[in-house]
Amino acid sequence: MAITYELIKTCKQSGARLGRVHTPHGIIETPAFMPVGTQATVKTMSPEELKQMDAHIILSNTYHLFIRPGHEIVRQAGGLHKFMNWDRPILTDSGGFQVFSLSNMRKIKEEGVEFRSHLNGDKLFLSPEKAMEIQNALGSDIMMAFDECAPYPAEYDYVKKSLERTTRWAERCLQSHARPHDQGLFAIVQGGMFEDLRRQSASELTSMDFPGYAIGGLSVGEPKDLMYNVLECTVPLLPADKPRYLMGVGSPDALLDGSIRGIDMFDCVLPTRIARNGTTMTSSGRLVIRNAKYAEDFGPLDPECSCYTCKNYSRAYIRHLIKADESFGIRLTTIHNLHFLLQLMRNVRKAILEDRLLDFRDAFFAQYGLFENTKGF
Amino acid sequence: MAITYELIKTCKQSGARLGRVHTPHGIIETPAFMPVGTQATVKTMSPEELKQMDAHIILSNTYHLFIRPGHEIVRQAGGLHKFMNWDRPILTDSGGFQVFSLSNMRKIKEEGVEFRSHLNGDKLFLSPEKAMEIQNALGSDIMMAFDECAPYPAEYDYVKKSLERTTRWAERCLQSHARPHDQGLFAIVQGGMFEDLRRQSASELTSMDFPGYAIGGLSVGEPKDLMYNVLECTVPLLPADKPRYLMGVGSPDALLDGSIRGIDMFDCVLPTRIARNGTTMTSSGRLVIRNAKYAEDFGPLDPECSCYTCKNYSRAYIRHLIKADESFGIRLTTIHNLHFLLQLMRNVRKAILEDRLLDFRDAFFAQYGLFENTKGF
Numbered sequence: 104m105a106i107t108y109e110l111i112k113t114c115k116q117s118g119a120r121l122g123r124v125h126t127p128h129g130i131i132e133t134p135a136f137m138p139v140g141t142q143a144t145v146k147t148m149s150p151e152e153l154k155q156m157d158a159h160i161i162l163s164n165t166y167h168l169f170i171r172p173g174h175e176i177v178r179q180a181g182g183l184h185k186f187m188n189w190d191r192p193i194l195t196d197s198g199g200f201q202v203f204s205l206s207n208m209r210k211i212k213e214e215g216v217e218f219r220s221h222l223n224g225d226k227l228f229l230s231p232e233k234a235m236e237i238q239n240a241l242g243s244d245i246m247m248a249f250d251e252c253a254p255y256p257a258e259y260d261y262v263k264k265s266l267e268r269t270t271r272w273a274e275r276c277l278q279s280h281a282r283p284h285d286q287g288l289f290a291i292v293q294g295g296m297f298e299d300l301r302r303q304s305a306s307e308l309t310s311m312d313f314p315g316y317a318i319g320g321l322s323v324g325e326p327k328d329l330m331y332n333v334l335e336c337t338v339p340l341l342p343a344d345k346p347r348y349l350m351g352v353g354s355p356d357a358l359l360d361g362s363i364r365g366i367d368m369f370d371c372v373l374p375t376r377i378a379r380n381g382t383t384m385t386s387s388g389r390l391v392i393r394n395a396k397y398a399e400d401f402g403p404l405d406p407e408c409s410c411y412t413c414k415n416y417s418r419a420y421i422r423h424l425i426k427a428d429e430s431f432g433i434r435l436t437t438i439h440n441l442h443f444l445l446q447l448m449r450n451v452r453k454a455i456l457e458d459r460l461l462d463f464r465d466a467f468f469a470q471y472g473l474f475e476n477t478k479g480f
Numbered sequence: 481m482a483i484t485y486e487l488i489k490t491c492k493q494s495g496a497r498l499g500r501v502h503t504p505h506g507i508i509e510t511p512a513f514m515p516v517g518t519q520a521t522v523k524t525m526s527p528e529e530l531k532q533m534d535a536h537i538i539l540s541n542t543y544h545l546f547i548r549p550g551h552e553i554v555r556q557a558g559g560l561h562k563f564m565n566w567d568r569p570i571l572t573d574s575g576g577f578q579v580f581s582l583s584n585m586r587k588i589k590e591e592g593v594e595f596r597s598h599l600n601g602d603k604l605f606l607s608p609e610k611a612m613e614i615q616n617a618l619g620s621d622i623m624m625a626f627d628e629c630a631p632y633p634a635e636y637d638y639v640k641k642s643l644e645r646t647t648r649w650a651e652r653c654l655q656s657h658a659r660p661h662d663q664g665l666f667a668i669v670q671g672g673m674f675e676d677l678r679r680q681s682a683s684e685l686t687s688m689d690f691p692g693y694a695i696g697g698l699s700v701g702e703p704k705d706l707m708y709n710v711l712e713c714t715v716p717l718l719p720a721d722k723p724r725y726l727m728g729v730g731s732p733d734a735l736l737d738g739s740i741r742g743i744d745m746f747d748c749v750l751p752t753r754i755a756r757n758g759t760t761m762t763s764s765g766r767l768v769i770r771n772a773k774y775a776e777d778f779g780p781l782d783p784e785c786s787c788y789t790c791k792n793y794s795r796a797y798i799r800h801l802i803k804a805d806e807s808f809g810i811r812l813t814t815i816h817n818l819h820f821l822l823q824l825m826r827n828v829r830k831a832i833l834e835d836r837l838l839d840f841r842d843a844f845f846a847q848y849g850l851f852e853n854t855k856g857f
Contacts (some may be wrong), residue, residue, distance in 0.1 A: 144801060144808045172775065172800040180778055180796060188792045398549065401557055415565045419557060423549040424521060430807045431521045 106245060106287030106314040108346045108367070117363045117460035121452055124315075124346045124367070126192040126244040127285050128184065131159040133346065133367035134451055136358060136444045137194060139375060142167050143177070143187045146375050147434045148441070150189045156410065156442045157449075160192040160244075162370045165237050166201035170220050170227070174240035182242030194370070195243035197234045197276075197291075199250045200319075200351075211251065213268065231275035235288075239281045247317065248276040250291040255323045262295035263303075269293045270307040277311060289315040289348060296329055298336045305340035316341045317348040318366075322357070331360060338365040354480035355384065355447055356473050359464045362451050373480060374440035379433050381425040384443045388472040389480065392436065397422045410442035411435075483622060483664025483691040485723045485744070494740045494837035498829055501692075501723045501744070503569040503621040504662050505561065508536040510723065510744035511828055513735060513821045514571060516752060519544050520554070520564045523752050524811045525818070527566045533787065533819045534826075537569040537621075539747045542614050543578035547597050547604070551617035559619030571747070572620035574611045574653075574668075576627045577696075577728075588628065590645065608652035612665075616658045624694065625653040627668040632700045639672035640680075646670045647684040654688060666692040666725060673706055675713045682717035693718045694725040695743075699734070708737060715742040731857035732761065732824055733850050736841045739828050750857060751817035756810050758802040761820045765849040766857065769813065774799045787819035788812075 111121040124131040138145045138153065141164040145153055153161065163183060168174060180186040183193055202209055202216045209218035215230025234249035250269040253262045273290045280288050290308040294300035308316065318337055321330045334349070341347050346367045352358070353371020361369060374384065381393045385405035392404070403413035404421065412421070412435040424432025447467075454463035488498040501508040515522045515530065518541040522530055530538065540560060545551060557563040560570055579586055579593050586595035592607025611626035627646040630639045650667045657665050667685040671677035685693065695714055698707045711726070718724050723744045729735070730748020738746060751761065758770045762782035769781070780790035781798065789798070789812040801809025824844075831840035 142800070142804045142806055143797070144806050147807050147811075149808065149811070171804055172796065176776055176796060176800075179776060180794060186794070186797050188797075399553055399556060417557060417563070419549065419553060420520070420563050420565075423519070423553075427519045427548060429519055429521050430524050430810070431526065433807070434524075434526070 104287065104314050105283065105285050106346070108315070108344055110343070112456065114455040114460045115458040116462065117455070118365060119362045119451070119455045119460050120365055120367060121455040122346070122367055126160075126287070128190060128192045128244050129159070131192055131368070132452060134358070134362040134448055134455075135159055135368050136353060136448045137162045137368060137370040138441050139370055139372045140187070141372075142171070143183060145441075146379070147430065147437045150187070152411075152438060153189070153441075154191070156438065156445055158191070158441065158445060160194060161189065162194045162196065163241070163243065164198075164201065165195050165234060165241070165247075166198035166229070168241060169198060169229075169237050170222055174237040178240035178242075184242065192244040194245040195238050195241055195247065196350075197247040197249040198229050198237070199234070200252050202229055203252050213271075215249075231272040232279040235276055235279045235281065239286065242282075243286060245315065246280070246286050246288045248273045248288060248290045248313075250293060250319055252320050252323065253293060253295050255296065255320075255325045257295050259297055259300070262293070262297060262300055266293040266300055266304040267307075270304065273308055273313075274311065277313070287314040289313055289317050291317045291319040291350070292337055292341070293320045294337075295320055296325060296333060298333070301333060301337045302340060305337055309340065309342060313345070315346040315348060317350050319350050321349065322351045327357070330357075331364065334361065334364045334366070353444060355444070355471060356468070356480070358444065358447060359451065359467065362455075363460060363464070374444050375437050378436035378440045381422075381432070381436060383436050383439055384480070386470055389478060392418060392422050392425055404436075404439050405443070408439065408443065408446075410439050412439040412442075481664065481691050482660065482662050483723070485692070485721055487720070489833065491832040491837045492835040493839065494832070495742060496739045496828070496832045496837050497742055497744060498832040499723070499744055503537075503664070505567060505569045505621050506536070508569055508745070509829060511735070511739040511825055511832075512536055512745050513730060513825045514539045514745060514747040515818050516747055516749045517564070518749075519548070520560060522818075523756070524807065524814045527564070529788075529815060530566075530818075531568070533815065533822055535568070535818065535822060537571060538566065539571045539573065540618070540620065541575075541578065542572050542611060542618070542624075543575035543606070545618060546575060546606075546614050547599055551614040555617035555619075561619065569621040570618075571622040572615050572618055572624065573727075574624040574626040575606050575614070576611070576624075577629050579606055580629050590648075592626075608649040609656040612653055612656045612658065616663065619659075620663060622692065623657070623663050623665045625650045625665060625667045625690075627670060627696055629697050629700065630670060630672050632673065632697075632702045634672050636674060636677070639670070639674060639677055643670040643672075643677055643681045644684075647681065650685055650690075651688065654690070664691040666690055666694050668694045668696040668727070669714055669718070670697045671714075672697055673702060673710060675710070678710060678714045679717060682714055686717065686719060690722070692723040692725060694727050696727050698726065699728045704734070707734075708741065711738065711741045711743070730821060732821070732848060733845070733857070735821065735824060736828065736837075736844065739832075740837060740841070751821050752814050755813035755817045758799075758809070758813060760813050761817055761857065763847055766855060769795060769799050769802055781816050782820070785816065785820065785823070787816050789816040789819075
């Protein structure tokens, strides 16, 4: 199998898992946060900068690379690793989430989804087989099955039909996957907010032998309590000897509370997206560097941070760059935010090793100010 | 004196000078090209990347930093070097060029220039004294006198009055310069395209003891032949023991032909500006990476180049990034273009050392295709 999971230990205090995911391009220490590089680049970052902040894996986007530059070009380049000069693991999503987001521009059939390109309106088609063809061409270490991510809220009957189709699609993905020896295919558990449907989806998918399982259809607008309820009913249904990936989640609270519930992998555009608006995450919570009060503040973004940005630049300088629309400012806030979440996960792993993840969570949020933060992170 | 010039040798074939400019923040090997960092950042670049491509000095902009973030903030930060994390030499222009470019928004008086901010329309005033105050606050190694850059074409009488005022302003700059021990002030020779006025300006300014002399008012739209005529009449009037800086010039032909005429320092936004449009300079001339023909070209931008971009990324990848509006693409083209000009100047210095700069020029342009290039570089 291309992907194997090694359980190192379970936190006695929280139940969180410390592990390693072995891939053809190296090891991912888990629980892990995966920076997102949608268009074959983590926005503003060089591969060397990502390595310097110790990112073990990045995520890229099947839909976007299919549309531009086209997966055949990436294949000709020698695959996505070579194309983008990144020699560590890559996970690619299936394109399903993006296609289903194009709500007025797509038509779902059993065969697949007809949709129009968000770039030029071209008529395009994605199916389980096509999603595998694209991801095989990209050569990612971890591929995702082509699924339907049901919206929130959604009717029981709709969600049931949708997850059953997702199961049939998962089977078709398994069958058409051309490179199982060097690319691992993860299935995606759906079922909306309905516990029995989550059980059904998990049961159907785990009856097939995927090297890893994702939980999809969460972080789509539902309250966080509901997300944790679904996690608590779903995670125990997943095999303990495979990695578990909670898709699209990356706020500090969700990384902690997801880890505590047995999740090994996370991804989210949050740190890079907010960085581009000049918003940063610090040990004391959210900091909007555009604010006038930082104009003459010559301290670092976060006095407790050891990232390149905090070691070398002041709030006043970063604010100046962001106000002046200088892209180096966005590099600096992106480096900081990614480093912040990667450092958080290093601390999570250490706390698991030392059986004190619940204590770590309390101490972290006492300073970070969870729930005082109006923007939800 | 804060700035001293050391002549190493003169090229027997071309008359070009090999030298070193000693500054409080280190040595500049000359002839040198200076990358431009208008707003306290060389667009998209980190200081480490500039060092990696062996930039000895960068240029920053008095007008822009005066308007935003304000020179008092830079002073409080400990000066521009500390503010922007650059410990090598910095040259700041005087603000004159920008102010005179605001043609409808400024009023020239003997005392100085009244103008409106291009950002918010605020009424502002720059004078020789104010330009010195700002540059003293910035703490650049090389400051420029506050001058008037006459437009092209301009009437003889206008240019004469203007250069005479520039001389009076240069005297006021000298008198109000508060840090001559650690910041060198260069005067700027004006005089438009009139040889006798250039002689007058050079004579007036060299009668005062500036540590360096710039030639301003060129590369403002005049034909290149005319620019070289002015250089040929002006350079010999400048002291041989001081550095000579040709302002606003950075195309490969002008760097070569300026060096051959005895210029030691150059600056231009050309390499960084064209990089942002996806245009690159290569050993075979201009290459517009957006062109469809590069979509499946997996070779480097320039097979003869040793820069970070050319060592690690293909034309197909860079084209993808530029087409997708990914700022990492602009980082890659900026790195390449700056490296290209800095490498050109290393080659120029080597050719001077070996008394073969004219031969080097011929060989370079035989491959680069001078004059075949419709965009003039």
